[in-house]
Amino acid sequence: MEPGTADDTTRHGDSADRRLPVYDPQAVEARWQQRWIDEGTYEVDNDDPRPPYYVLCMYPYPSGAAHMGHVRNYTFGDLIVRHRTMQGYGVLSPIGFDSFGLPAENAAIETGRHPREFTEEKIVELSSSLRRIGAGYDWRRLVTSHSPSYTRFTQWIFLKFLENGLAYKQMAAVNWCPGCQTVLANEQVLADGTCERSGDLVEAKDLEQWFFRITDYAQQLLDDLDLVDWPERVVTMQKNWIGRSEGAEFSMAVVDADGNAHSSGAEVSVYTTRPDTAFGMTYAVLAPEHGLALTVTTDENRPAVEAFVARARSTSEMDRLSSEGALDTRGVFTGSHLLNPFTQQPVPLYLADYVLVTYGTGAIMAVPGQDQRDWDFAEAYDLPIVRTVQPPEGWDGEAYTGDGPAINSPASESTFESLDLNGMDVDEAKARAIEWLDTWGLGEAKVNFRLRDWLLSRQRFWGSPIPVVYCPDHGAVPVPVDQLPVLAPDDVEFLPTGESPLKHHEGFLNTTCPRCGGAAVRETDTMDTFVDSSWYFLRFADPTNEDLPFDRAAVEHWLPVDQYIGGVEHAILHLMYARFFTKALADLEVAPATLREPFQRLFTQGMIRLDGVKMSKSKGNLVAPEAILDREGADALRLGQLFVGPPADDVDWEGVGIEGTYRFIGRLWRLAYPGSGVVPDASGDDALEVDKATHRLIARVSDEMERWSYNTSVAAFMEFTNLVYKQGKTDFAVDTLLKLLAPMAPHVTAELWELRNGGHVHEEPWPEHDPAMLAVDSVTMVVQVAGKIRDRLEVSPDISEDEAAALALASEKVRPHVDGEPRKVISRPPNLVNIVP
């Protein structure tokens, strides 16, 4: 080739009489991606002799080509897979797709195309994106939620739960659009409570629905958080979600204002965490949906109560729990009273929207003196307020929730004699109150959880059908296991209202009862897609099993997942459900009995924002990685994603470029290309210095990889490369750099390694540093006077406390700031001495 005629070569410096090709990410990356697939680099068998390690990214909803959030997530996953492989593990790195869900169904309504067709197209697009970012998977283990072989076992598990009492049917309210005659997802209800399609006001409607009894596992789900190595904030969120509280439950007779029993003889049971304050109960409240609400309402109050109940039912739970706005329209008097067993006095019984039927007993005792919301309500409705805990001296607030001696409990000795809490602190008074309730058979200690059972029925088409048949004689009958999977039909028409076509498909609907053979109809509800994602990580261990969801031994080998990675938005629901499934399946002996937790180590990455807004398809602000892959390539993009900030933080893609990492890859290429003279060989002391720096790099990066500090590792690589450009290179330095960088930038390092040494860099063992090479001759010691830096001294790293102090006090720059004997000298050799004058 003639100089000047070829664009793909360039000259560098006077030593470059050799030609150095320009790095071409397109060619190199495509070639390696193909090789990893052809050579099965990241395929692993269940009898692999290496120690097992299971790395999993939350499987994605197939929304089409990857966006930046995917790139971020799958870059983290891939670099761990490659890193652990180099460390000698047999790494399970599977991939799948969460392929049921509402978007495909909405697309079907718009385009008339079957959701399967639409979904499978998106899967192809996303798979191709994942390949282009260089992620290495065992594609033989691909799992998709909608495939018949997976759906079959999702249904199998449902039946197993049903058989063992973990699934049941109950009435529950749904969002009902009267215009569309359809159930809406929360997402489809606009902020003003109207349907996004028709604009009609959404109503609450009760339907028979299937539930999983996750509350049976509430205590275990709480306790076993101690077994996992998860981010503290996720553990906190899970604990708060489970919401264990200890208190008391007791019942009170419904009476009139004079204390005469109600004609129905009804009693209302309340749950409270503060039984110690019961003498201060000045009213009580039922949830508007409470079963007794209308029974206890007097004729006089009935019209107001009925209007109130209707209004509360159409108000969102979040608005109901809000304490903002006027309170005086948020409750209504029933006309009845409850007899407070502590005071033997009747207290008025209200309904209020802020009391939920789903928590506790759906009824509360209200104690304005010790609860601010009760206080506000009492003021709004002109109800009495009695303090039963003495607030501290100088207290000028309203309700007092802190500790203190009980007062007014009872208010005077004459009113009540069998219980006296006065003077006790809160804990003591609680215990005594519960003991008293127990003694008199009025109530008992009670542990409550905020966690509710999992409503899994969805009135949708694109999900796993619930495998149940309704027979006029036998009721709900499970579909026999040998008839699974129950699959939705293909010849369906999607209605513009969003109503599931299953409800009108005669061929699907009409069947026979498995028990009696008589005419029966199928359940038309499908399962929440969270059901699919609650066991896919188990299926990956044994993805082609046709007899069982998975073989126990295969799960025993791979599970728990050693490193699970996903978005923080799944910190509660998905993780809670998957934990519940794992425990239940283990208890039912489907999974190994010892498998109590599915995900040993969890990492939750932050979100990608653009201009401060969450990046999402619905907001239309996605930045597609395709253009970057076409120009700068996957390695530059991956390093850019890692370099932008800590993995756990949200990142704003605005203003974040990949210029820096792209240039860095060019510098690496020119440094490491065999025979390149761009960076001269280091000699003598320089070579030793560079090799020492290399050992420091190994130590630093190895540590940072364990701590998820990838952004600083990229900085370390840049710093090291800058040093080598100045001091000259050694083979050890360059080869080590390639190995350390191989997990993060797999393509360019694989190419350079092969050119330099032959073979695969990703099959090299992870480098180990030599501790002896970390030693340094001197360190910079800071000398402060009263915390202000006055001098910096070069000292020996093993300088003693006294020597350091003496050296500091002798400093020319320090002396002017210290007159006389210093009051104190803090010596922290070899880094710092602080002199307090």
Add this chain to the structure above:
RNA sequence: GCCCGGGUGGUGGAAUGGCAGACACGGCGGAUUCAAAAUCCGCUGACCUCACGGUCGUGCGGGUUCGACUCCCGCCCCGGGCACCA
């Protein structure tokens, strides 16, 4: 409303109670080039100073400490989640 995060140069960020601003982007300057791109090298928190050097500075107000971006208390602002409660 409740729960969980977060506020550091022009920008993304670094600093596990001990040198605030590593590393990069952007900007400025130099080398190279006929010229440009690319590349290589240097400077770049603000203010005062010819300089040496000094003062200030991590959302705001307190506190703990010899020493606080870091720990504690109270605010303000921003982001996210919600089946949200006795």
